[in-house]
Amino acid sequence: MINETFFWTIQVLIAIALLGSSIAAIRFKNLISAVIAMAVFSLALSVEFYVLQAPDVAIAEAGVGAGLTTAMYLLAIRNTTDEEVVE
Amino acid sequence: MTTTIIKTTTRLLAPLILVFGSYIILHGHLTPGGGFQGGAVFASGLILLIVANVRDKVQKLFEKTPLTQLESLGALGFLGIGLLGLMSYTFLKNAIANSGFLFGGTTPQGINPGYLNTGGTLSYLNIFVGTKVLAGLTSIVLIFFLILRRERDEW
Numbered sequence: 313m314i315n316e317t318f319f320w321t322i323q324v325l326i327a328i329a330l331l332g333s334s335i336a337a338i339r340f341k342n343l344i345s346a347v348i349a350m351a352v353f354s355l356a357l358s359v360e361f362y363v364l365q366a367p368d369v370a371i372a373e374a375g376v377g378a379g380l381t382t383a384m385y386l387l388a389i390r391n392t393t394d395e396e397v398v399e
Numbered sequence: 400m401t402t403t404i405i406k407t408t409t410r411l412l413a414p415l416i417l418v419f420g421s422y423i424i425l426h427g428h429l430t431p432g433g434g435f436q437g438g439a440v441f442a443s444g445l446i447l448l449i450v451a452n453v454r455d456k457v458q459k460l461f462e463k464t465p466l467t468q469l470e471s472l473g474a475l476g477f478l479g480i481g482l483l484g485l486m487s488y489t490f491l492k493n494a495i496a497n498s499g500f501l502f503g504g505t506t507p508q509g510i511n512p513g514y515l516n517t518g519g520t521l522s523y524l525n526i527f528v529g530t531k532v533l534a535g536l537t538s539i540v541l542i543f544f545l546i547l548r549r550e551r552d553e554w
Contacts, residue, residue: 367431371423372439379443380536383450387543 322363329356341396347385354378401453409451416444420533427525428518434528441529442536449537449544457544466538473531480523495519 330353337349354377361370420441427433449457484492495503496519504516 368433368436371432371436375436375439375443380439380446380540383443383446383540384543386450387540387547391547 319363323360326356326360326363330360343389343396344386347382347389350385351378351382354381401451405451409447413444413447416447417441420444420529424525424529425522426515427529428521429513429515434525435532437525438529438532439536441533442540445533445537446540449540454545454547457541461541466534466541469534470531470538473527473529473534476527476530477524480520480527484520491520493519493521495523 333349333353333356337346337353340346340349354373357377358370358373361367361373420437420439420443423430423432423437423440424434425437427437448460452460481491484490484494487494496517497503497505498519502516502518502522504514506514506517
């Protein structure tokens with residue numbers, strides 16, 4: 313029973329983290345902050361995959377989501393500008 | 400992105416990430432993960448090295464690294480190991496298992512902790528997939544890095 317409670321607590325915490333980080337990624341005006349929020353989203357998603365007993369997918373998500381796409385977004389922002397352009 | 404904090408962190412962290420990626424690739428038939436996952440982890444270590452250094456150093460570091468050739472080697476090696484299976488029965492048949500060759504050790508019966516020298520063809524496939532993935536992902540980010548405008552090299 314204690315395991316069940318722990319499992320659902322983790323689920324609720326991860327859901328809050330996913331929602332919070334994705335809303336932060338949309339709302340941040342500084343694009344670098346938005347990219348870091350996306351990395352936090354990927355990290356929380358990989359923890360969720362691990363809790364749901366798919367460690368394979370968790371490793372892929374952590375490596376590609378938090379490592380590679382963050383580096384690519386950062387390089388693209390560095391090539392242009394780090395402030396959101398409001399038309 | 401070349402402050403002292405990032406440089407010091409990279410110097411400590413990059414070797415550990417590279418070793419962990421190699422571990423995931425080599426133990427692909429025993430533990431979670433495999434060629435793709437280990438290749439992605441290894442590539443993120445190399446990308447940490449790319450992002451945390453200035454352009455000239457990166458150019459010098461990766462000038463002699465045959466990333467294109469490594470990627471082709473991964474695909475051709477996968478195909479070659481697959482064709483090796485035709486020797487005994489069919490495409491991708493595990494011809495190396497129990498042969499006494501490297502990674503061809505005999506798997507013991509029953510519950511065991513998992514031995515590295517088993518798996519046969521699977522280990523070779525993991526190594527070739529890992530080679531292809533790490534070369535491909537690293538070259539993507541390397542090209543992203545090298546087409547940067549020169550005048551904004553300050554961070």
